[in-house]
Amino acid sequence: MVIVTVIAPAPPLVIDLDGTLLRTDLLLETGVEFIRHQPLGLLKLMGWLIKGKAALKEGLALATDVDVSVLPYDPSVIELITVERAKGRTVILATASHVSLAERVAEHLQLFDQVLASDGQTNLSSHRKRDLLVKHYGEQGFDYAGNSRDDIAVWGSARHAFVVNPDLGVEGRARAQGNVVQVIRNNFGGARDWMKALRMHQWMKNALIFVPLLAAHQLSNSLLLLQGVLAFLLFGLCASSVYLLNDLLDLADDRHHRSKCRRPFAAGRISIKAGLIVFPILLVASFSGAILWLPWEFASVLAAYYALTAAYSLYLKRLMAIDVIALAMLYTVRIIAGAAAFELPLTFWILAFSMFMFLSLALVKRYSELKEARRKGHTEKTRGRGYYPADLEMISSLGASSGYLAVMVLALYIHDQADTGLYAHPQFIWLACPLLLFWITRLWMVTHRGHMHDDPVVFAIKDRVSLIVGALFGLVFWVAA
CATH class of the missing domain: 3.40.50.1000 (HAD superfamily/HAD-like)
Structure with a gap:
């Protein structure tokens, strides 16, 4: 059987x-x-x-x-x-x-x-x-x-x-x-993922808050320095809140991007629920501190920054030309916020220089995105943006021109005796012009060759040549003063 x-x-x-x-x-x-x-x-x-x-x-x-x-x-x-x-x-x-x-x-x-x-x-x-x-x-x-x-x-x-x-x-x-x-159990949602989501490295941009203090030669004023540090931290909290909101709204586009797909929310390393909880907490903390401890003008500028960023995330980023102008304004707002925190006047030269310089950096960002799209053989409009790969040459022309205009503003500033009277040897500021020309030219050449990071600020922080040029730039103004 x-x-x-x-x-x-x-x-x-x-x-x-x-x-x-x-x-x-x-x-x-x-x-x-x-x-x-x-x-x-x-x-x-x-x-x-x-x-x-x-x-x-x-x-x-x-x-x-x-x-x-x-x-x-x-x-x-x-x-x-x-x-x-x-x-x-x-x-x-x-x-x-x-x-x-x-x-x-x-x-x-x-x-x-x-x-x-x-x-x-x-x-x-x-x-x-x-x-x-x-x-x-x-x-x-x-x-x-x-x-x-x-x-x-x-x-x-x-x-x-x-x-x-x-x-x-x-x-x-x-x-x-x-x-x-x-x-x-997968290892995600830890401190490293949150640091990346909050863009802690982007807090370097908030150092622009100290530009009005530098321009007024008030770095030795300990009270203003303390206000500046507080403004830096509060602006950082607000910016991180914005970055979280932006990443939540950009999930679909980020997942189609070669590098942004690795962002914590896009990759699912941090939950959407956590982001929806944390971003308003950071926002409330930022504005509460601004209202309690700094001049009301600073809180007003912070509100303008948040409104412009929200408009950019929801709509403006998809509009040709308006998107890069909005990005340049977001950099410049940091300088305005600094002036508000220190209660110092803003000069025409600072505002003009920052708008042209940061417009150039915003166009670098767009150029690098389009460069990658062209490399992949795409011809249609880039996802979530108002540009085509065919716009590459025009964007590089506009970006380099904007950077060189920033150098022109710096050169004209040297001849303004009302402002350069703060310097003992203003003629030394001329040395800053070739340094800036070199850096802008190199920045665009690196971008043209396809070696630019998605964010030029991150590139500048990690790039040894950029750090050396920045140190020499600061040295020139120190000697002039």
Whole structure:
């Protein structure tokens, strides 16, 4: 007699989407995308929310166009699915996200045998998801991979639990149920990611706040120096708040960019939820400090900076020419903020020099983006911008000209006896002109050769030649004084 052993097939593996397969949340993704394209659509959002979370998800999913091909998928979960499918196992995608998004994800990955998701009437989360899975596969008839508190109820009815990058306190509650077989934990969302998201290196730009103090030869005034340090910190908090908001609004564009796709929010290393919590906290802290400890004019300039940045992020960045002028103004506003903090007058020369110089740097930024687009063979308008790769030569001409105009302003400044009277030897300032000419010429040559960082300020901070030129530039003014 032949005894045949029948091995029962393994129960289905059910995978959650938001926070598990994806390092992001599609409800927040679609919400941010909606606000970006319809910033005045708050009433429509409220109308969907009044009808319930399921209606909100459906409204956002149908009103936005999320490119699922560039979403931040978790490679560890993809590997888990691939291994289990190779064993002949059925894999189910079960998510509280809207069915239209879930089906697009499944179609893109080609890893799922079935999709269970929310629709306009049912929000498929927590006990609703559990009940549906139990109805299909029975109690303990499936394995489940999830990450959030909503998944605890589902794990309770699963045979095996896979815990993926769990929210705070979730792992302990999942283990208490006694069926956790694997915890997948990736190292992200730490201090390094936050430093990058807050753009701490960009705080160097806020040193422009001290320009009016330098121009007035008041660096020895300890009280003004203290005010300057405080203004520097508060402006930094405001700028970091802006960077967070900008990255949240730019998720779609960043994920299509060769280097910006590695930004913490675009890569899913920091959650959208965390960004939405932190950016208003930084903003409130910045304005509270400005109102309490510095002249009211500084708070006014800070408000103007934030308004201009918000307008740039939402709209102006997509307009040809206006975008680079807005960027130049954002640099110049820092100098104006410094004058407001120190209660010092601004000169025509400082404002004229800064506008031309920073317009040149803004055009460097655009040139490097278009250079990369042309290298890839693109001919259409660049994503999220108002330029074509064919505009490359015109942008380089405008950018170099603007930089040289800044040198002209500096040369004319030397002949203004009303201002140069502050210097003991103003003739030495002439040496600053060839230094600046050299630096601008080299900057544009490096950009033309395709070696420029996406941000020329970051390039200048890391570039040894730029640092030497900067030191010599400062030395020239010190000798002249």
